[in-house]
Amino acid sequence: MTNPRAPLATTTSRGIVLDLIRSEGPVSRVELAEHTGLTQATMSTVVRQLILDGLVLETGRSESTGGKPRVLLNINPDARFAVGVQLGADFITFVVTNLSGAVVGRTRTRGVGDESPDRVIERIADRIGRLLASLDIATPLVAGIGIVAPGPLDLEAGRILAPPTLTTWGDFPVRAALQRATGLPVTLDNDATAAAIGEFWGGTVANAAAHCTVYMAAGIGAGIVLGGTVYRGASSNAGELGQLWVDDPTGKTPGGTVEDLAGPRAVAGRARALIGAGHAAGFELSPDGDPFRDFDLIATAAVHGNPFARELIERSAEQLATAIVNLANILDLDSVVLAGPSFATAGSLYLTAAVTRLQQRFFARARHPVDVRLSAHVADAAAVGGAALILQQELSPRATELAGRARRRPG
Amino acid sequence: MTNPRAPLATTTSRGIVLDLIRSEGPVSRVELAEHTGLTQATMSTVVRQLILDGLVLETGRSESTGGKPRVLLNINPDARFAVGVQLGADFITFVVTNLSGAVVGRTRTRGVGDESPDRVIERIADRIGRLLASLDIATPLVAGIGIVAPGPLDLEAGRILAPPTLTTWGDFPVRAALQRATGLPVTLDNDATAAAIGEFWGGTVANAAAHCTVYMAAGIGAGIVLGGTVYRGASSNAGELGQLWVDDPTGKTPGGTVEDLAGPRAVAGRARALIGAGHAAGFELSPDGDPFRDFDLIATAAVHGNPFARELIERSAEQLATAIVNLANILDLDSVVLAGPSFATAGSLYLTAAVTRLQQRFFARARHPVDVRLSAHVADAAAVGGAALILQQELSPRATELAGRARRRPG
Numbered sequence: 001m002t003n004p005r006a007p008l009a010t011t012t013s014r015g016i017v018l019d020l021i022r023s024e025g026p027v028s029r030v031e032l033a034e035h036t037g038l039t040q041a042t043m044s045t046v047v048r049q050l051i052l053d054g055l056v057l058e059t060g061r062s063e064s065t066g067g068k069p070r071v072l073l074n075i076n077p078d079a080r081f082a083v084g085v086q087l088g089a090d091f092i093t094f095v096v097t098n099l100s101g102a103v104v105g106r107t108r109t110r111g112v113g114d115e116s117p118d119r120v121i122e123r124i125a126d127r128i129g130r131l132l133a134s135l136d137i138a139t140p141l142v143a144g145i146g147i148v149a150p151g152p153l154d155l156e157a158g159r160i161l162a163p164p165t166l167t168t169w170g171d172f173p174v175r176a177a178l179q180r181a182t183g184l185p186v187t188l189d190n191d192a193t194a195a196a197i198g199e200f201w202g203g204t205v206a207n208a209a210a211h212c213t214v215y216m217a218a219g220i221g222a223g224i225v226l227g228g229t230v231y232r233g234a235s236s237n238a239g240e241l242g243q244l245w246v247d248d249p250t251g252k253t254p255g256g257t258v259e260d261l262a263g264p265r266a267v268a269g270r271a272r273a274l275i276g277a278g279h280a281a282g283f284e285l286s287p288d289g290d291p292f293r294d295f296d297l298i299a300t301a302a303v304h305g306n307p308f309a310r311e312l313i314e315r316s317a318e319q320l321a322t323a324i325v326n327l328a329n330i331l332d333l334d335s336v337v338l339a340g341p342s343f344a345t346a347g348s349l350y351l352t353a354a355v356t357r358l359q360q361r362f363f364a365r366a367r368h369p370v371d372v373r374l375s376a377h378v379a380d381a382a383a384v385g386g387a388a389l390i391l392q393q394e395l396s397p398r399a400t401e402l403a404g405r406a407r408r409r410p411g
Numbered sequence: 412m413t414n415p416r417a418p419l420a421t422t423t424s425r426g427i428v429l430d431l432i433r434s435e436g437p438v439s440r441v442e443l444a445e446h447t448g449l450t451q452a453t454m455s456t457v458v459r460q461l462i463l464d465g466l467v468l469e470t471g472r473s474e475s476t477g478g479k480p481r482v483l484l485n486i487n488p489d490a491r492f493a494v495g496v497q498l499g500a501d502f503i504t505f506v507v508t509n510l511s512g513a514v515v516g517r518t519r520t521r522g523v524g525d526e527s528p529d530r531v532i533e534r535i536a537d538r539i540g541r542l543l544a545s546l547d548i549a550t551p552l553v554a555g556i557g558i559v560a561p562g563p564l565d566l567e568a569g570r571i572l573a574p575p576t577l578t579t580w581g582d583f584p585v586r587a588a589l590q591r592a593t594g595l596p597v598t599l600d601n602d603a604t605a606a607a608i609g610e611f612w613g614g615t616v617a618n619a620a621a622h623c624t625v626y627m628a629a630g631i632g633a634g635i636v637l638g639g640t641v642y643r644g645a646s647s648n649a650g651e652l653g654q655l656w657v658d659d660p661t662g663k664t665p666g667g668t669v670e671d672l673a674g675p676r677a678v679a680g681r682a683r684a685l686i687g688a689g690h691a692a693g694f695e696l697s698p699d700g701d702p703f704r705d706f707d708l709i710a711t712a713a714v715h716g717n718p719f720a721r722e723l724i725e726r727s728a729e730q731l732a733t734a735i736v737n738l739a740n741i742l743d744l745d746s747v748v749l750a751g752p753s754f755a756t757a758g759s760l761y762l763t764a765a766v767t768r769l770q771q772r773f774f775a776r777a778r779h780p781v782d783v784r785l786s787a788h789v790a791d792a793a794a795v796g797g798a799a800l801i802l803q804q805e806l807s808p809r810a811t812e813l814a815g816r817a818r819r820r821p822g
Contacts, residue, residue, distance in 0.1 A: 210649075224741075232743070234621045234744065234745035236743070239743075240774040241740075243740045245736055245737060246658060247730060247733045248659055329655060330633070332644020332648045361654075364644075366572065367563065
């Protein structure tokens with residue numbers, strides 16, 4: 001409780017107090033009052049109601065510093081749970097988190113593929129039911145499901161529009177369908193944005209002034225948090241890092257998008273083409289030709305030092321590193337997190353390339369460094385972020401936007 | 412006075428009222444009270460003081476709509492003046508604006524070149540003195556000088572750091588030096604940021620949710636205004652569009668920055684190289700080899716249909732258009748303005764390329780268009796923005812940041 005923090009973007013004292021107890025607990029009523037500026041009387045009323053609602057527990061007393069020892073408050077982690085679902089062409093990932101944000105269950109199934117959206121929603125609902133049952137979590141304790149998908153999305157309508165990696169989901173009302181299938185409240189958000197919210201919620205990038213979570217699954221996106229607030233753009237479609245276009249500077253070839261050049265499908269396709277042309281790989285690609293399984297095999301071989309695989313991954317890592325430098329030069333970033341299933345195996349190679357390129361080419365490098373790290377939940381970051389979206393709504397019911405713990409810098 | 416508008420980021424009623432009168436006048440006290448939510452009594456007090464200070468004039472009466480005709484208020488445009496100076500390797504541009512933001516004087520001299528910063532500051536101070544004298548503006552009426560330069564800058568210290576196009580100005584304390592030389596208050600800002608502030612101040616992009624002013628002088632930058640607020644990044648170095656790196660997607664050539672590939676120096680260099688290799692240009696380059704004069708000659712020839720020049724400018728325009736699409740895909744822009752001396756002659760060719768590329772490759776194009784236009788002050792936009800910085804401080808003394816008239820969209 002020593003750092004000053006900006007207030008959460010909530011209009012309720014209850015939300016502010018509950019989020020403070022979650023992120024800073026165990027903590028006393030006196031400290032909470034000092035920290036929020038609320039009067040001790042208001043604080044007592046709010047805390048009493050939170051205890052009655054079962055959301056907060058008294059967990060002991062502080063060390064005496066001469067005066068009367070203070071009762072310490074903590075979040076009741078098992079009072080509520082949230083489900084996060086990460087919808088991808090490569091995988092569908094599920095996590096369950098408790099009210100303090102800890103992951104208490106996770107599972108993963110095959111990606112969306114060519115299945116109809118209706119059938120996939122059935123699969124998801126069934127898998128959520130079985131996961132909650134295996135964890136002995138009763139439905140009334142589940143605050144909701146945060147499902148996340150690549151953009152473009154229509155967040156207001158709860159629809160997936162036409163993501164390049166989920167082509168059959170055009171205009172599908174995913175929020176309404178999953179709500180119907182599960183009977184639980186559902187929130188839809190962009191996967192990269194959710195991953196960034198999860199990083200802030202988890203506290204790892206709490207002091208960043210200008211942060212991006214670079215998210216690579218089948219596609220590549222970026223979740224942007226500026227001054228502690230999620231930045232979404234004019235139509236909630238900001239951060240489309242994979243859609244950055246790379247022109248051939250010599251003008252001789254047509255160029256392509258970062259996703260087409262550096263994404264998992266591109267790496268897998270390049271590997272098959274080279275092997276088809278007679279290059280010796282030194283390892284086997286997948287028998288069914290699944291590009292995401294291929295990418296994982298290549299990443300594994302690269303990490304184990306196979307030179308053919310290493311060159312493929314390093315080329316992808318360098319192309320992505322250039323895109324990250326460009327993102328940093330536009331936004332003057334001080335923090336980048338790499339997250340998503342495609343960083344799960346060879347994330348360290350991507351991290352090294354990003355760090356190196358930023359040292360060489362970040363415009364403001366003489367002013368400040370860019371902190372770059374791999375997400376602690378690298379493969380499941382967007383699912384964890386989806387659950388965080390739900391917990392955030394639960395903790396601060398009228399908050400409409402994340403505001404993290406960023407201390408704004410002057411200028 | 413029909414559009415709702417977000418409040419200016421000022422803490423004073425005086426600032427809010429003065430800016431409303433400036434942007435919306437002629438306007439009555441009743442309309443001002445309705446629009447600001449201030450009581451009529453407070454409004455009368457504020458307006459009385461503004462009239463006493465000579466900043467506001469009573470200018471007539473509104474048409475009667477049955478009731479008593481209302482006295483209309485307008486800004487007194489000649490109550491204060493501001494100077495904007497645009498410092499560049501190509502040119503130094505000076506404008507003087509009155510309190511309503513209208514340009515009442517302008518002039519331009521040769522760029523910084525190899526001269527020492529101290530000598531250039533002397534030149535600038537001398538030129539400002541002569542310009543104000545020619546306009547019969549007494550020094551006490553000059554609110555200050557807004558000088559703008561390419562980044563990186565240290566805004567707090569009022570220093571230019573080490574811009575790629577002003578290499579001899581590294582660490583030069585430009586604000587202090589110009590203050591000493593003129594005896595006037597001086598504000599330093601980034602040229603592209605100032606140009607963007609000038610566009611908002613002028614009202615042309617007032618409703619943009621996510622706006623960039625793409626600024627091309629010797630270098631290329633972007634001024635970013637999100638939700639009506641200037642976005643500066645972790646160290647006030649956001650928007651470095653010219654520093655975006657373009658990798659060769661085939662991996663065969665080393666690539667380069669957008670500025671190195673598409674900027675005026677690159678175009679001039681390519682023309683000289685081609686002519687040197689025997690290509691027939693059909694027009695003369697400058698005898699002294701000045702790249703900015705060459706660029707202007709090429710742009711002029713391109714606009715007049717010379718095929719050699721046209722191909723050079725179109726290649727530059729396409730490379731810049733790709734960078735603009737990338738900026739739009741990161742920020743989900745709904746508004747772009749092209750400004751700066753390098754758009755003065757062939758701006759329409761750059762505009763066409765940007766519009767075409769955005770139609771083809773802007774990720775959220777199915778959701779909303781991007782409004783792209785040339786600045787009304789295309790060559791002097793940053794100088795006009797520099798003067799706007801000063802007027803803004805004068806009009807709302809405690810405002811530290813621009814907040815425009817953007818109506819935030821949901822999401």
